[in-house]
Amino acid sequence: MPRPVPYLLLTCLLSLILGGCGAARFPVGDRHSSPAIAFEPWFSASDGVQLAMARWKPAGRARANILLLHGFNEYSGAFDSVGQALAQRRFAVWAVDQRGFGRSPYRGLWSSAERMAADVRELAVLIKGSEPELPLVLLGHSMGGAVALLAAGQGTLRADAVVLAAPAVWTRDSQPFFQRWILDVARTLTPAWSPSGEGLVQASDNIPLLRRIWSSPWMLRTTRMDTLAGLVDLMDKGFAAASEIRVPVLLLYGDKDQLVPRAPIDRLWNRLPKTGKTRQIRYPDGWHMLMRDLEGTRVIDDISVWIGQQDQGD
Numbered sequence: 001m002p003r004p005v006p007y008l009l010l011t012c013l014l015s016l017i018l019g020g021c022g023a024a025r026f027p028v029g030d031r032h033s034s035p036a037i038a039f040e041p042w043f044s045a046s047d048g049v050q051l052a053m054a055r056w057k058p059a060g061r062a063r064a065n066i067l068l069l070h071g072f073n074e075y076s077g078a079f080d081s082v083g084q085a086l087a088q089r090r091f092a093v094w095a096v097d098q099r100g101f102g103r104s105p106y107r108g109l110w111s112s113a114e115r116m117a118a119d120v121r122e123l124a125v126l127i128k129g130s131e132p133e134l135p136l137v138l139l140g141h142s143m144g145g146a147v148a149l150l151a152a153g154q155g156t157l158r159a160d161a162v163v164l165a166a167p168a169v170w171t172r173d174s175q176p177f178f179q180r181w182i183l184d185v186a187r188t189l190t191p192a193w194s195p196s197g198e199g200l201v202q203a204s205d206n207i208p209l210l211r212r213i214w215s216s217p218w219m220l221r222t223t224r225m226d227t228l229a230g231l232v233d234l235m236d237k238g239f240a241a242a243s244e245i246r247v248p249v250l251l252l253y254g255d256k257d258q259l260v261p262r263a264p265i266d267r268l269w270n271r272l273p274k275t276g277k278t279r280q281i282r283y284p285d286g287w288h289m290l291m292r293d294l295e296g297t298r299v300i301d302d303i304s305v306w307i308g309q310q311d312q313g314d
Contacts, residue, residue, distance in 0.1 A: 254286020
């Protein structure tokens with residue numbers, strides 16, 4: 001099965017004959033303020049940008065807080081099944097629609113890797129401050145995994161552990177030269193060109209769930225070339241920051257993943273400091289959307305057990 005990025009970039013090369021389009025940048029906030037979580041729920045970042053959130057609460061007292069970061073072109077609501085399953089296991093789950101995605105402002109426009117990581121660090125401070133007695137776990141899927149790596153590896157992250165589910169770490173230096181070259185040209189000459197990757201890969205074996213997620217108006221169905229280039233920038237920076245993480249990490253990967261190749265995951269594992277109970281779990285029948293696959297319950301159980309081990313200090 002072909003990988004999505006090379007095919008998108010090859011198509012992009014053909015599109016250069018159509019002429020260039022002006023680049024659009026994600027507007028930053030025009031003020032500095034204290035980060036805050038509204039009851040609606042919305043998160044107000046320190047630059048004043050309002051980011052949409054979703055929450056799943058356990059019936060009783062929570063074992064830990066989990067801050068969930070969605071993947072590329074997704075939004076927090078796409079993880080409703082995951083949030084519910086974690087809440088049933090007595091976790092309080094917070095999820096944010098990251099800048100440029102979902103219900104948050106300027107959909108489809110890329111901000112920057114550093115600003116996205118800063119949003120996570122600010123959110124972590126607020127969540128940890130609200131319940132300092134509870135562990136805080138950062139859970140990042142795909143692009144969210146790259147953001148989690150950057151947030152945890154650079155600066156001070158108020159989190160006790162990090163879970164990476166099929167993290168996006170396909171860095172430039174591990175990509176073919178033609179792929180890197182095409183993307184660099186495209187982000188300059190046709191930044192606004194927005195192809196769809198629909199049908200190029202299969203993200204999960206859970207087809208009914210894929211259809212439900214894809215039908216949501218909050219999903220992005222096309223991707224600007226400058227946004228795709230921003231994702232690659234993020235993957236580079238997240239991978240580079242991995243060696244600086246000082247909390248335990250759980251790395252999850254499915255052998256049937258058609259979006260993130262196995263080799264970059266192996267490189268990431270070798271780069272991660274083996275702090276505390278840092279562990280890797282591979283799923284022979286796992287796809288890219290591990291936690292939402294048909295075997296997603298097994299993955300969520302593994303996450304629950306691992307977090308419990310950190311909490312117990314065993």
